[in-house]
Structure formats: C-alpha cells, structure tokens
Amino acid sequence: ETGVTQSPTHLIKTRGQQVTLRCSSQSGHNTVSWYQQALGQGPQFIFQYYREEENGRGNFPPRFSGLQFPNYSSELNVNALELDDSALYLCASSPDRGTDTQYFGPGTRLTVL
Amino acid sequence: GENVEQHPSTLSVQEGDSAVIKCTYSDSASNYFPWYKQELGKGPQLIIDIRSNVGEKKDQRIAVTLNKTAKHFSLHITETQPEDSAVYFCAAVYNTDKLIFGTGTRLQVFP
Numbered sequence: 001e002t003g004v005t006q007s008p009t010h011l012i013k014t015r016g017q018q019v020t021l022r023c024s025s026q027s028g029h030n031t032v033s034w035y036q037q038a039l040g041q042g043p044q045f046i047f048q049y050y051r052e053e054e055n056g057r058g059n060f061p062p063r064f065s066g067l068q069f070p071n072y073s074s075e076l077n078v079n080a081l082e083l084d085d086s087a088l089y090l091c092a093s094s095p096d097r098g099t100d101t102q103y104f105g106p107g108t109r110l111t112v113l
Numbered sequence: 114g115e116n117v118e119q120h121p122s123t124l125s126v127q128e129g130d131s132a133v134i135k136c137t138y139s140d141s142a143s144n145y146f147p148w149y150k151q152e153l154g155k156g157p158q159l160i161i162d163i164r165s166n167v168g169e170k171k172d173q174r175i176a177v178t179l180n181k182t183a184k185h186f187s188l189h190i191t192e193t194q195p196e197d198s199a200v201y202f203c204a205a206v207y208n209t210d211k212l213i214f215g216t217g218t219r220l221q222v223f224p
Contacts, residue, residue, distance in 0.1 A: 006156075033212075041217070042119075042204075042215055045213070092212075098210075104149070104156035106155055107156045
C-alpha cells in the first residue's frame, strides 16, 4: 500500500461531458503527478503540481487541467471528453519536487461512450 | 526526444528460472530509473530503482543494472515464482518532474 488513494474507481461518461477525478497524496508529500494509461500501454505524463502550482506538463491539450490543495489532495479535470480519453488515470505522489521517487495510486478507470 | 524502449513485450519462464527485462533511454541527462510492477486492475507498484551514480542495486531476488555509457538498464528477477506474474514497466525521469515509461513486459511464470 502506497497511501495514495483515488476516487472514483470507475466512471462512465459520454462524449462532450466534463469529468473530475480526485487523488489524495501520501501524508507529507507535496508533489503530485497525473498520468494517463491507455489499455496495453505505459503511463503517459499529463502534468505535475508542486505546492499548488503546475510544475511541468506533458503533451496534453488545455482541456486537461488540474488543481492541488493545501491538504495535498488534488484533482484532474477533463473538459469536452473524447472517445480517446478512455483510459486508466493514475496519480502519483512524491515527497518533494526533484526527489524523483513517485508512488502511484490504484487509478480511476474512465470510459467515454 | 524523450523515449524509453523496453524488450521483450512478453516473457514466459518456468518457476525457479530467471527473467531479464531490458530498457534503453534516449536522454543522457536522465539520472533516475525506477521499475514498476503492475497487476491487473491495480496501479503501478515501485519494486526497485537506481540512480545514475550506481551501476547495480539488489533487493533479495530482484536486481537492476545500469550502463550509462550505453544508456541501457535491466531488471533481473531470480528464482521466479507464480506471484511474480504481472506487467513490468521501466521508466526514466526527465527534467526532474516526469517519468517516461517503457511499453511494458508481460511476465508469465508457469508452475
């Protein structure tokens, strides 16, 4: 157990809708990263937050956005959902920016119909 | 660009045999290389990692080797057991923030 939790476990949405996924980091970790994992592939980096500010972003469009809160919980928001957004969304927490070691949560399985 | 190649994509071994998974990374500035195990329906679990100032690291039946000159790193599992069956991912860190993952290796250990 990594101490990283995510909710919900599963989610079904239709194309064009908006979705919010939630993550609770391991206690004391001030850095959270979000990844998208399509079926049969490795996780792809979406973005990272450090002390409530974005600290790096991967090749994802602006309709993917995030928030990190003072209690180290965080959210991933996706607007205007597309079919290709169907994936497992993973968050990972780190003790600090630049410490590299990332501990993953169990993920949220998003299905877009 | 940022890229991590991983081989093989599938690996089947008999219980008790060894398993080796190999990865190659593209950015010579990468200095941290973790390995994750992912079981069906679960998130990736960190099993071992290595930093660029070390050539080899071992933890019980698992070892990782790093060749910075060739930009290669490998995972070695000895005395495999059925519970080692899972998908294994290598990764390299870029710009101290993001992990770039390999495409994964599905390991099957037959009793």
